[in-house]
Amino acid sequence: MIEERKLSALHVGMYVVIFFAVWSVKELIIEPLWLNRLDSVTWQISETLIKLSVWAVPAVLLIKRFRDDMRVSLKEMFTNKPRWFKTAPILLLVFFPLINALFIHGEIAIRPNFQPAGIAWLVFGSAIEEIVFRGFLLNTMLKRIKTWQAVMIDAVLFALIHYPIWIYSGLDFLAILSNSVMILPVSVLFAFSFIKTKNILVPMAIHILWNLLGTLFVA
Secondary structure, X not given: OHHHHHHHHHHHHHHHHHHHHHHHHHHHHHHHHOHHHOOHHHHHHHHHHHHHHHHHHHHHHHHHHOHHHOOOOOOHHHHOOOOHHHHHHHHHXXXXXXXXXXXXXXXXXXXXXXOHXXXXXXXXXXXXXXXXXXXXXXXXXXOOOOHHHHHHHHHHHHHHOOHHHHHHOOOOHHHXXXXXXXXXXHHHHHHHHHHHHOOOHHHHHHHHHHHHHHHHEOO
């Protein structure tokens, strides 16, 4: 049993290193050289296919391979009946972008550059991110370390995966730090929604709603 856990931990570590390296290359090199030259629809299709192959497929295979080392099995995380009342406070916090927009601008207004066609990419992208960070990484760590440690490590990793796109976008250090401070508590909320319900569809739904509101309304 000990050897199995060591093997699983090794694979998780290798996955994280390779995953972050591949995604950084994609964001910093492939994106500017190729993807940004595509039209909007082709770009969204390409991004979805890349994210499926780089994020979702390896994570699902590892969840199946190390199912005995998971807190929640692949089947259970899609079939467990969630008790939504346990996530009620989290659902309320999801509406922070609306409150923020109202506080800053005195009104809730739709962004002038909002593109409805991007909703499909937002939905798929958010769902895939939950498979990796809550369905696999958090799910694996919960059986090895204390819950709060697993949640914090997962939150840090989730923030770090955004760094390549922030760097590519030209954000300065203070902007990146500000974004990190925002993402860390949000990631913690996603994590606890998974822990409380043992259903990956719950953090998926919350994540999609959070991104949708943040993309749709001026903040």
